[in-house]
Amino acid sequence: MGNAKPRREDHSDGRTIDRIDTAPTFTEGDVAALNRQFADASTDEVLRAVLLDRVAGDVAVVSSFGAESAVLLHMIAAIDPATPVLFLDTGKHFPETLAYRDALAERLGLTRLITLTPDDALITKRDESGLRWSYDPDGCCDIRKVQPLAAAMAEFDGTITGRKGFQSATRAGLARFELDKSDAAGRIKVNPLANWPADRLAAYFAEHDLPAHPLVAQGYPSIGCMPCTSKVAAGEDPRSGRWRGWDKTECGIHVPGQDDGEFEPAF
Numbered sequence: 001m002g003n004a005k006p007r008r009e010d011h012s013d014g015r016t017i018d019r020i021d022t023a024p025t026f027t028e029g030d031v032a033a034l035n036r037q038f039a040d041a042s043t044d045e046v047l048r049a050v051l052l053d054r055v056a057g058d059v060a061v062v063s064s065f066g067a068e069s070a071v072l073l074h075m076i077a078a079i080d081p082a083t084p085v086l087f088l089d090t091g092k093h094f095p096e097t098l099a100y101r102d103a104l105a106e107r108l109g110l111t112r113l114i115t116l117t118p119d120d121a122l123i124t125k126r127d128e129s130g131l132r133w134s135y136d137p138d139g140c141c142d143i144r145k146v147q148p149l150a151a152a153m154a155e156f157d158g159t160i161t162g163r164k165g166f167q168s169a170t171r172a173g174l175a176r177f178e179l180d181k182s183d184a185a186g187r188i189k190v191n192p193l194a195n196w197p198a199d200r201l202a203a204y205f206a207e208h209d210l211p212a213h214p215l216v217a218q219g220y221p222s223i224g225c226m227p228c229t230s231k232v233a234a235g236e237d238p239r240s241g242r243w244r245g246w247d248k249t250e251c252g253i254h255v256p257g258q259d260d261g262e263f264e265p266a267f
C-alpha cells in the first residue's frame, strides 16, 4: 500500500525545521493593507518585503517549472536563493518539465527545491489505474496536488505564486496579495507578477538569458500535467490548453472567484 502520508523531499541542507503548526491568521484587512502599502512598489520591492522583511511570514514559492516560471524564480534567487521552492510532482508531468526543473534550479542556484509527491496509499485507493484525470480531473488534482500541498503548508504562513492577470479571464485583475482561502488557516498568497504583461516576461527572459521550457517552442504556452495539457492556437488564452474540453480552469491550489465564494479548483 505504500506510504501513509504525502512525502516531502527536501533537496536542501537537510536541516530539520522545528515548527509548531499554529494558524497564521492573516485577515482580509491585512491583505488590503498590504495591497495599499505596495500599490506603487516595484516587483523587486514586493519580493524583498516578502522574503527579507517577512511581511507575509514564512513563505514558500509554489512553482510548476512551467513556461514562465523562470522569471519569478530568477528574481527570487537574486534576493534569497535559499527560499523554499515547492514543486508538486503529480507523477503525470512531461519528462521535459522534470528535466527543466532540475536544470533551472541548478542554473539559478536555488538551494531549497522541495518536491512534494502524493500519498501512495491514496493513489492506490482512488486512482490505481492512473486514469482518474480522464473522468474526474478535480478528484485527480485533489489527490496529486491539493492534498500534498496542504500537508506541506503546515510549515508556512504563505505562498508566492507566478500567476499573472493576463493568463486567462479567470485571472484578470489578480491582486498582488490575496488571502488564501483553500483552508481556514489565514495564509497569504503573494502574486508578485500579477500585473506583468506577456511582453514584459519575454523581455525579462531575453535580458537575463533565461532558458525556456522546451515545450514552449512546440506550442505550449502553459504547461501542466501531460494528460491535461494541449497546444494552444493563436488568439486563444494562454491557459486554454489546460483541461481542454472540461469546465475547469484551475487545479484547486488557487481559487479564482474567491470573493463570491465560488470554488474553482490552479496551478
Ligand code: SF4
Binding pocket: 090, 092, 132, 133, 136, 137, 138, 140, 141, 142, 144, 145, 224, 225, 226, 227, 228, 251
Ligand atoms: S492536472 Fe490532470 S493529471 Fe495533473 S493532477 Fe490534475 S487532473 Fe491529474
